[in-house]
Amino acid sequence: MNRFVSVLVTAVGESPRAGYGFRMQPAPSPIPSRAALFGAFAEIGMLGFGGVLPLARRLIVERRRWLSAAEFTDLLALCQFLPGPNIVNFAVALGGRFYGAAGSLAAVAGLLGGPVAVVIGLGALYGRFASVPAVAHGLAGLAAAAAGLVLATALRIAAPLRGRPGGIAVAVAAVLAVAVLHLPLWLVLLVLAPAGVLLNRPHA
Amino acid sequence: MVGLATLAAVFAGLSLLAVGGANALLPEMARQAAAEGWVSAGEFAALFAVAQAAPGPNMLVVTLIGWRVAGLAGALTATLAFVVPAGLLTYVVAGLWHRFREAPWRERVQAGLTPVTVGLVLSAALLLCRASLHGPGTLLVAAGSAAALLATRLHPLWLLAAGGTLGAAGLLG
Incomplete structure (x- = not known):
C-alpha cells in the first residue's frame, strides 16, 4: 500500500x-x-x-x-x-x-x-442495412435483450437497499425525476446526492 | 464544424455528470441527444444495443451517437470529449487520493450516492424498455435475458445473440 x-x-x-x-x-x-x-x-x-x-x-x-x-x-x-x-x-x-x-x-x-474501431464498423453496417427487414427485426430483438440486461443490472445494484427506507426513497425519487419528469441530471444530482448522503443509515 | 463543437460541448459536459458509471448516465444522454435533434428514443435504444454487441467499455454508445451526427470525425470527437474531462480529473485527483481515501466522509458520500445510482440505472432500464418493447415477443426477450443474467452465469453476449437471432428469424412479431 x-x-x-x-x-x-x-x-x-x-x-x-x-x-x-x-x-x-x-x-x-x-x-x-x-x-x-x-x-x-x-x-x-x-x-x-x-x-x-x-x-x-x-x-x-x-x-x-x-x-x-x-x-x-x-x-x-x-x-x-x-x-x-x-x-x-x-x-x-x-x-x-x-x-x-x-x-x-x-x-x-x-x-x-x-x-472504437469495431463499434464504428458496426455503426456503418447498421446505417447501411438497418432498413433490411431481417436486420431490423434482429436489431429489435437485440435491443430488447440489451434493455433486459440493463434492467438486471439495476435490480442487482438495488439489492443492498433492502431494509433501508431512506435509500429506497432516494432511488424512487431519482426514477420519478429522471424517467417521469425528465428533469436535467445536474439538478437531480444537486438535490438527491446530498439527500442520499444525509439519509444513509447503513446500521440503523 | 458547428456540429462538432456542439458534440464536443455536450459530451464533455456529460463526462463530468457521469457519476455511478456509464449506465446511470443513459437517460441524460438520451434526453440531450433528443433535445439536440440527433437521435430519437427508438434510435437511441438501437444504437445502445449495437454498442453492447461490440467489445470494450459500456460507453461506446457515445461513439455511435457522434458517428450518426457527423460521421467518423463526429465519432472521434464525441469519444474524446467524453473521455478527456473525467480522465483529467482522475489524473489530478489520483495524486491526492491518499489524503482523503480513508476519510470517513469519503465512504459516506460513496454509500450515499448508491441509491441515486440505483434510481438512475433503473430509469435507464425503463427508458430502453419503453423504446424497444413493442409486444409480447420483445417483452419476453427482455424479461428472459434479465432473468438469465441474474440467475445464471451465462455470458451477456449469448443473451444479446439470442435476442438478435430470435428477432432476425421473425419470431418477435
Whole structure:
C-alpha cells in the first residue's frame, strides 16, 4: 500500500514527504513498459464484453501482478468515486501511476482504440442495412435483450437497499425525476446526492 | 464544424455528470441527444444495443451517437470529449487520493450516492424498455435475458445473440 501511494504521488510530480507517514519501498513486481500497458488495456478492451472490470482485475492483479488485490480495490474506489466511465478512469490512474501522462495516454489508447474501431464498423453496417427487414427485426430483438440486461443490472445494484427506507426513497425519487419528469441530471444530482448522503443509515 | 463543437460541448459536459458509471448516465444522454435533434428514443435504444454487441467499455454508445451526427470525425470527437474531462480529473485527483481515501466522509458520500445510482440505472432500464418493447415477443426477450443474467452465469453476449437471432428469424412479431 505504501508503494502504491508513493508512486501515485510521484506520478503527478510531487515527491513523497515524511509527513504522510510512508516511504519508498522496493517494488514487489516489475514496472510494466508503456507498450505492456498499452497491450494489457488493449486485451481488456477487446476481450471485455458488458462488464470489463472482472477481466481487468484478473489480468492486472492475478496474471501481471502490477497491483495487489488491495491496491486494485483502492484504485477502483477512486475511479468509481469520480465521474466518468470507470474503466477509462482506471486506465488513466494506472498508466499515470507508472509513467505520468504518457502512461495514461498509452493505457487509454490501448483500451479504446480497438473497441472504437469495431463499434464504428458496426455503426456503418447498421446505417447501411438497418432498413433490411431481417436486420431490423434482429436489431429489435437485440435491443430488447440489451434493455433486459440493463434492467438486471439495476435490480442487482438495488439489492443492498433492502431494509433501508431512506435509500429506497432516494432511488424512487431519482426514477420519478429522471424517467417521469425528465428533469436535467445536474439538478437531480444537486438535490438527491446530498439527500442520499444525509439519509444513509447503513446500521440503523 | 458547428456540429462538432456542439458534440464536443455536450459530451464533455456529460463526462463530468457521469457519476455511478456509464449506465446511470443513459437517460441524460438520451434526453440531450433528443433535445439536440440527433437521435430519437427508438434510435437511441438501437444504437445502445449495437454498442453492447461490440467489445470494450459500456460507453461506446457515445461513439455511435457522434458517428450518426457527423460521421467518423463526429465519432472521434464525441469519444474524446467524453473521455478527456473525467480522465483529467482522475489524473489530478489520483495524486491526492491518499489524503482523503480513508476519510470517513469519503465512504459516506460513496454509500450515499448508491441509491441515486440505483434510481438512475433503473430509469435507464425503463427508458430502453419503453423504446424497444413493442409486444409480447420483445417483452419476453427482455424479461428472459434479465432473468438469465441474474440467475445464471451465462455470458451477456449469448443473451444479446439470442435476442438478435430470435428477432432476425421473425419470431418477435
